[in-house]
Amino acid sequence: MKAHGDIQMADTKKKRKADEAFRKPSDGAHFNNPNDVKFKNTSLHQKAEALLKTRQQLPIWPHADEIKQKVRDNDVLLLVGETGSGKSTQIPQFLYKEEICQPRQRSGETLQKVSKSAENVTNGAQTLRKAQKSMIGGHIAILQPRRVAAISLAARVAAEVGTPLGSSSPASTVGYSVRFDINVSPSTRIKFLTDGMLLQELLRDPWLKEYSVVVVDEVHERGLNVDLVLGFLKRIIEAGKAGGDRDGRSGNGLRVVVMSATADMGGIEAFFARSTNDLKQEESGSANSTNGTNGQVNDKNADEWVGFSDDEVSGKRANRSNGTNRQAISGEEITVTSCHIKGRQYPVTIHYEPKPAENLLDTAMNRIMHIHQHTPLPGDILVFLSGQEMIENLESLCHTYAQSLQEKQLPNHEQSGTKPSRLQEKLPALQILPLFASLPTHLQSRIFQAAPPFTRRIILSTNIAETSLTVPNIRHIIDTGKHKSRHFRPGLNLDTLLSQPVSRSSAAQRAGRAGREAPGTCWRLYTQSDYYNLEADTQPEILQTDLSFLVLTLKAHSVDDVLNFPLLTRPPRRSLEAALEHLLNLDALDAATGKITEIGRKMSMLPLRADLARALLASTTAELDCVDELVDIVAALSLEEGIFLPLHKKAGDSSMPKQGQKKSTSELLLDKNKAPNSAVDDDNDDSDTGATSPQEQARRKLLSRHSDHLTLLNAIQAYASPTTHDRRAWCDAHAISHRAMSRIMDVRKQLRQLMSGPKFRLGPSTSRTASPNDSTQNSLTAITDPDVKSRVLKALLAGLWPNVAILTTLAPQQSGAAAVNPNQRAPYTTLLTTQGIHIHPSSTLFTHRTVAGGGKKEDDKSGAKARQPAGISSGMAKAVIFTDLIYTSKAYARNVSAVELGWVVEMGRLS
DNA sequence: GAGCACTGC
Numbered sequence: 047m048k049a050h051g052d053i054q055m056a057d058t059k060k061k062r063k064a065d066e067a068f069r070k071p072s073d074g075a076h077f078n079n080p081n082d083v084k085f086k087n088t089s090l091h092q093k094a095e096a097l098l099k100t101r102q103q104l105p106i107w108p109h110a111d112e113i114k115q116k117v118r119d120n121d122v123l124l125l126v127g128e129t130g131s132g133k134s135t136q137i138p139q140f141l142y143k144e145e146i147c148q149p150r151q152r153s154g155e156t157l158q159k160v161s162k163s164a165e166n167v168t169n170g171a172q173t174l175r176k177a178q179k180s181m182i183g184g185h186i187a188i189l190q191p192r193r194v195a196a197i198s199l200a201a202r203v204a205a206e207v208g209t210p211l212g213s214s215s216p217a218s219t220v221g222y223s224v225r226f227d228i229n230v231s232p233s234t235r236i237k238f239l240t241d242g243m244l245l246q247e248l249l250r251d252p253w254l255k256e257y258s259v260v261v262v263d264e265v266h267e268r269g270l271n272v273d274l275v276l277g278f279l280k281r282i283i284e285a286g287k288a289g290g291d292r293d294g295r296s297g298n299g300l301r302v303v304v305m306s307a308t309a310d311m312g313g314i315e316a317f318f319a320r321s322t323n324d325l326k327q328e329e330s331g332s333a334n335s336t337n338g339t340n341g342q343v344n345d346k347n348a349d350e351w352v353g354f355s356d357d358e359v360s361g362k363r364a365n366r367s368n369g370t371n372r373q374a375i376s377g378e379e380i381t382v383t384s385c386h387i388k389g390r391q392y393p394v395t396i397h398y399e400p401k402p403a404e405n406l407l408d409t410a411m412n413r414i415m416h417i418h419q420h421t422p423l424p425g426d427i428l429v430f431l432s433g434q435e436m437i438e439n440l441e442s443l444c445h446t447y448a449q450s451l452q453e454k455q456l457p458n459h460e461q462s463g464t465k466p467s468r469l470q471e472k473l474p475a476l477q478i479l480p481l482f483a484s485l486p487t488h489l490q491s492r493i494f495q496a497a498p499p500f501t502r503r504i505i506l507s508t509n510i511a512e513t514s515l516t517v518p519n520i521r522h523i524i525d526t527g528k529h530k531s532r533h534f535r536p537g538l539n540l541d542t543l544l545s546q547p548v549s550r551s552s553a554a555q556r557a558g559r560a561g562r563e564a565p566g567t568c569w570r571l572y573t574q575s576d577y578y579n580l581e582a583d584t585q586p587e588i589l590q591t592d593l594s595f596l597v598l599t600l601k602a603h604s605v606d607d608v609l610n611f612p613l614l615t616r617p618p619r620r621s622l623e624a625a626l627e628h629l630l631n632l633d634a635l636d637a638a639t640g641k642i643t644e645i646g647r648k649m650s651m652l653p654l655r656a657d658l659a660r661a662l663l664a665s666t667t668a669e670l671d672c673v674d675e676l677v678d679i680v681a682a683l684s685l686e687e688g689i690f691l692p693l694h695k696k697a698g699d700s701s702m703p704k705q706g707q708k709k710s711t712s713e714l715l716l717d718k719n720k721a722p723n724s725a726v727d728d729d730n731d732d733s734d735t736g737a738t739s740p741q742e743q744a745r746r747k748l749l750s751r752h753s754d755h756l757t758l759l760n761a762i763q764a765y766a767s768p769t770t771h772d773r774r775a776w777c778d779a780h781a782i783s784h785r786a787m788s789r790i791m792d793v794r795k796q797l798r799q800l801m802s803g804p805k806f807r808l809g810p811s812t813s814r815t816a817s818p819n820d821s822t823q824n825s826l827t828a829i830t831d832p833d834v835k836s837r838v839l840k841a842l843l844a845g846l847w848p849n850v851a852i853l854t855t856l857a858p859q860q861s862g863a864a865a866v867n868p869n870q871r872a873p874y875t876t877l878l879t880t881q882g883i884h885i886h887p888s889s890t891l892f893t894h895r896t897v898a899g900g901g902k903k904e905d906d907k908s909g910a911k912a913r914q915p916a917g918i919s920s921g922m923a924k925a926v927i928f929t930d931l932i933y934t935s936k937a938y939a940r941n942v943s944a945v946e947l948g949w950v951v952e953m954g955r956l957s
Numbered sequence: 958g959a960g961c962a963c964t965g966c
Contacts, residue, residue, distance in 0.1 A: 192964065225966055242965040271965065433962060483963065508962055530962040543961065587964090595966095653966035686961080796966090873958090887959040934960070 094208030101206060104132030106387050110140045113385060117259065118146060120381040121283050122318045123303045124311045128389025129558055133305050134195075134263050135203050138186045138236045142219070147235075147258040149184025150298055182298045183258035185234070189241045189275065191264050192514060193224040200229075200238040207236070225653070226792050241271035248278055249602060249651070253285070253294045259301040265314065266306040266551070267513065268586035268615075274599060276304070277612045280318060280380075287378050308551055310583070311384060317614050318382045392561040394523075398574040406526050406571055407436070411443045413524050413569050418502060423474055425521030425564075426503040428511060430556050432528040432545040437480045437506045444504055448476040474502045481507035481515070484687055487785060493517050509548075512555050516562070523560040523568040525553060527576070533590045536624035539848070539879050540931040541592075549584040550577065586615045593617055593625035594656040598634060601642040602650035631848050632660040648806050653796065654684055658929075661845030662797070666807045670841045672834065673801055675759055678766075679842070681793040682758040683929050683941060688888060689761060689786045693741050741781045748780065752923060753943035754889050755842055756835060762790060839927075839945055843953065846927040850950055851876045851883055851939065853924050872937065874926060877950075883931060886938040891923065925950070 101107060106127060116123050127133030141147055190196040200222035204211040212221040212229030221230030223239040230237055239247075241262075248254065260279060265272055282300050285293035293300075304314055403409040410429055417427055431437050451473060477497055481490060493515070497503045503519070509529045511517050529552070533542045548556070553570065560566025570577065588596070596617075597608055605611050608622060629635045634646030634656065642650070649659040658680045665676035682689065748764060750756035761780070765787055770776050777784040800806060843850075857875035872882025885892045923944030930940040 240965060246966060267964085269964065435960080482961095484961070510963065512963090514963070532962070545962090684966095686963090688961085884958070886961095888961095892958080932961075936958085938960080940961090 090205075090210065091208045094206055097206045101132070101136065104136060105130070105390055106132040106136050109385065109387060110136070113137065113140055114144055116383050116385060117141060117301050117303065118144070120383045121287075121299060121301065122380060122382040123301075124315055124382065124384040125303060125305045125387065126309050126311060126384070127305055127307065127387040128391065129307060130390035130562075131387040133387060134188065134190075134199055135206065137261055137303060137305070138188050138203060139207065141259055142186050142235045146301065147183065147186060149181040149258075150296075151181060182255050182295050185257045186236050186259045186261065187244060187254075187257050188236070188238045188261040189244055189263055189272070190238060191241060191267050191269050191272065193227075193240055194514075195264075196222050196224050196238040196240050197227070200236075203236060203238070226796065241269065241275055244275055245271060245599065248275075252278075252603065253282055254300060255295060257300065258298070259303060261303040261305060263305045264307070265304050266308045266310075266583075268584070268588075270587040270591060270596060273586060273588050273614050274596060276314075276317070276614055278603070280612050283318075283380050284321070287380065307389075308554075308583075309386070313614060315382050315384065317612070318380050321379065391558060392563070392565045394557050394561040394566045394568050396557060397567065397569045398577065399571055400573070402573055402576065403571050406528070407440050407443060409571050410440055410524055410526060411447065413571070414444065414504060415447060417522050417524075417567075417569075418476070419473065421522070423500070423502060424519060425566075426497070426505065426517075426519045427522040427524065428505045428507060428517055428520045428559060429524040429526070430507060430509065430512070430529075431526050433508060433530045434482050434484070436526075436528075437482060437508070440506055441478055441480055444476065444478045444506070448478065451476070474500045477501050477503045479503060479505045481505055481511060481517070483508070483510050486783075490515075509552070509556075511559065512552065517559070518563070520559055520562065521564055521566040523557055523566065525556045525568060525570045527553065527570060527572045527580075531590070534592045534621070535933075536592075536618075536621045537879075538881055538937075539624070539876075540881065540933055540937055542933040544934070547580055549581045551583050553577065553580065588613065588615055588617050589621075592628075593621050594628050597622065597625040598629060598642075598646060598650050598656055601629075601635065602647060604642075606641055628848065629656060632656055632845065634660070645808070648808075652800065652806070653793075654680060657845035657848070658683055659845070661842045662801070663806065663808050664844030665838075665841040666801070670837045670844075672837045672841055674798075675834070675838045676841050677794055677797045677801060678762040678790075679755050679759050679838070681790045681797055682762060683755075684793055685786060685789055687783070687786050689758070689782050689790070690745075690888070691781045691783050693739065693745070693781050741779065744780045745782075749890055750835075751890055753835075753839065754891070754941045755929075755943045756838065757890055758941075759838070762787075762794070766791065766794075836949075839943055840949055840953070842943065843927060843945060843949055846929065847950055847953065848878050849876070849928050849931070849939075850878070850945070850947075851926050851928065852947065853922060854882065856924060873922065874939070876931075881931075881937065883928070883937045883939045885926075885942055886932075886940040888940065889942045891926065891942050891944065893921070 106113075113123070113125070125133060125137070188196075188199070190199065200220055201211055204218070204220035207219050209215070209217055209219045212218055212234070213231045214229075216231055216233055218231045218233055220236045221234035221238070222228075223230060223237060223243045225240065225243065244260075247256075254260065260275075262272060262275060262279075265276075279300065279302050282293055282295075283302065286295055286297070286299040289297075291297070302318075304311070306314075399409065410431075414427060414429070429440065431440060452475075475498070479492055481493060493503075493505055497519075505511065505517050505520070507517070525548075527548055528545050529548050530543055531546050533544075534540075535542060557568035557570075560568050600608050600611055608626070609619070626635065626640070629646065630637055632645075632649070634643060634649050635641065636643050645660070645663060648663055649656055652659040652662065654662065662673075662676045662680050664670055665672045748757060748760040750760060761782060764770060765773060765776060765782070773787070774784050776782075777787060851874035854872055854875045857877075857880070872884055874883045874885070875881065876883060925945050925947040926939070926942050927945050928939035928942045932938050932940065
């Protein structure tokens with residue numbers, strides 16, 4: 047069963063309720079062997095019996111014996127399970143009672159035997175506990191790429207097994223482990239966890255001794271974490287094969303099941319089947335390959351190898367298929383087998399445009415009208431678009447259309463008495479629902495509510511509906527073939543976020559969303575030949591992201607030779623080198639040996655980006671001494687979404703903005719006309735009480751004019767202050783996202799707990815330590831002490847100093863600004879990469895008054911200064927640090943703070 | 958001078 051991306055499950059309170067539902071019947075059960083029948087709760091048991099009938103209908107059910115046998119006989123099973131096959135819920139249930147999944151002592155005895163003999167000993171319980179600790183295996187891990195999937199699958203499987211979920215009862219067999227929420231009991235056998243959680247466990251236990259089987263689900267999504275995990279799993283299996291207890295598992299080899307919804311598993315098969323030594327050789331041969339994917343065995347992919355003649359490619363292929371002579375490092379080779387399960391999908395008819403669409407929005411609108419006028423209900427329409435902007439544009443077109451339908455039908459009918467055409471008479475009403483990640487939860491969840499009678503729903507969505515959410519009642523898909531994707535450019539040290547064509551597998555996934563409940567149709571707004579020109583698969587994340595995290599994780603696992611770690615897809619050498627350099631800049635690696643430093647090790651244990659982790663560590667020194675402040679800032683920065691909602695014009699209006707209303711977060715940026723004399727002399731400007739809404743005035747109190755980071759700090763401290771009794775009301779009053787704030791509080795709590803221990807402190811002990819609890823001694827008003835401000839900014843600088851930019855007018859003239867956009871002169875230039883950058887409009891440092899020709903505000907008196915070069919103002923800070931650099935229409939720096947250049951020099955970073 | 962696809966620790 048595919049997890050229905052249940053938004054509600056993300057809501058902690060609701061989830062708790064769900065947990066309690068499981069918890070209740072188990073009250074009174076006392077701990078013993080959970081497999082013992084007498085401890086199975088009757089009502090849970092009955093429910094499980096009822097669910098069994100459904101399970102037996104699943105396409106995977108008849109393959110149970112085959113799958114068990116294959117897992118017994120092989121190290122790795124590759125399982126292609128199409129949508130609706132039931133793989134994620136049934137595989138762990140097939141396996142957990144198998145002999146190979148029983149926990150064993152090093153001697154090879156199973157736990158049952160040990161516990162039997164323990165009964166005859168005086169301190170039996172202690173013996174048993176000790177035995178349990180030294181046990182190998184016994185657990186099955188099922189890795190999921192998303193938290194909601196891990197939690198909802200665990201709930202479902204617990205119900206099917208008939209035992210309570212997680213830590214609620216000692217009789218539980220199924221649990222889950224995701225960030226902020228570890229829900230397992232000592233008796234847990236089946237554990238659903240996010241891939242990131244397993245990486246954390248790998249740091250503590252490199253050989254995963256707790257597990258007999260690791261099931262990696264949804265590999266086709268190819269997230270960075272999954273690629274890392276696959277590399278570690280391969281190493282564990284290889285070490286086991288080499289013998290001599292090199293893996294510390296005493297010959298109890300780890301079994302791996304890799305599951306994917308798409309058929310192309312050739313690459314993964316070759317990845318496991320070839321020894322790491324073979325991989326090394328091939329990599330050195332393919333050093334020129336820009337996207338050198340290892341282990342591609344089918345012809346199509348083999349031809350894509352760059353830098354080889356046909357002969358060389360076919361030679362390689364011959365080598366790969368000649369598997370019988372291959373040897374792993376010193377033992378036997380890894381055995382890999384596979385299994386294909388058909389899914390349960392209704393057929394979806396695909397339509398293409400006869401010629402390329404001139405205007406995607408118009409074409410989409412025409413399609414919507416055509417479907418609406420020619421197909422009967424039921425059958426909602428799901429439109430895939432690239433982003434929020436496109437969604438909002440199509441949304442207003444749809445509203446116009448919906449209105450015209452109503453106007454056409456009603457007056458004709460009532461006034462003239464003439465009979466409307468049959469189609470008009472029958473045409474249902476329309477309900478238009480936008481759907482994207484940053485949409486508030488209550489608006490997102492409207493897709494799960496039933497439509498009013500005789501109404502067709504049109505859902506306008508980003509690719510959030512491609513994997514993360516399942517929209518019910520969809521029978522028609524309109525696919526623009528576009529999505530926005532993020533690519534890291536190591537040379538420029540920036541991310542691009544641009545609209546791009548989807549891959550064929552992504553297009554297939556989108557089309558499949560029409561066939562969940564009945565036969566469907568998919569209208570692709572591009573030609574068939576366009577389709578065949580698309581990339582076969584979406585690029586794995588490892589090829590398009592900053593690899594600092596990957597490199598630091600490997601180094602923390604003592605993988606010093608990062609270039610030769612077995613990876614399914616080899617990242618470009620340039621990306622790896624950029625990551626190594628970045629980590630050297632952050633003191634995480636030793637410049638001479640390349641090994642991880644003490645600082646680096648601490649960084650790797652923090653759930654943060656490398657640079658933010660470095661900044662947080664810097665705040666623990668006696669000199670800077672501002673842990674609490676940095677925890678707050680870093681918690682906010684680690685959240686992708688901003689906390690500030692658009693301000694409402696009307697005073698006292700705290701409802702959400704209307705659909706289609708143009709949102710403008712720049713309204714946050716009020717009256718910033720005063721020029722800074724230094725980076726820390728700014729006030730929180732509450733002097734101007736002009737014609738502003740209460741929200742504007744409230745928010746102004748939080749504003750730190752020259753620092754987005756300090757503004758975030760002000761907001762969090764005010765929100766978390768014990769004097770703020772109603773936090774939701776406080777959010778409404780300040781137009782701040784309550785969802786974002788409560789997520790920040792989760793991260794903050796986690797970070798405070800980590801930082802309260804001595805483990806993370808740098809240097810001699812400081813006068814202050816982070817307080818692990820949620821309370822804060824700070825008052826409601828914003829930070830005003832310039833000394834605290836400068837210490838906070840200096841701590842940030844320790845992590846963000848590679849992101850220092852200075853006014854272009856002060857920079858050396860070889861500015862790289864021209865490299866990105868020759869027509870626009872960037873106000874700032876980075877010091878390290880001489881890259882021209884612009885301040886993002888959401889920043890408090892983004893000011894209207896520097897616009898040539900005057901700003902929009904009437905009270906703008908900056909006309910005299912309008913002769914400055916475009917984008918440059920005498921009032922602008924000389925030097926800034928920024929957290930993110932994203933190229934959309936320009937290179938935009940987000941989350942910016944003014945700093946004094948002297949600080950950078952002071953820290954010995956620049957001469 | 959004007960904007961952020963989606964995950965995860």
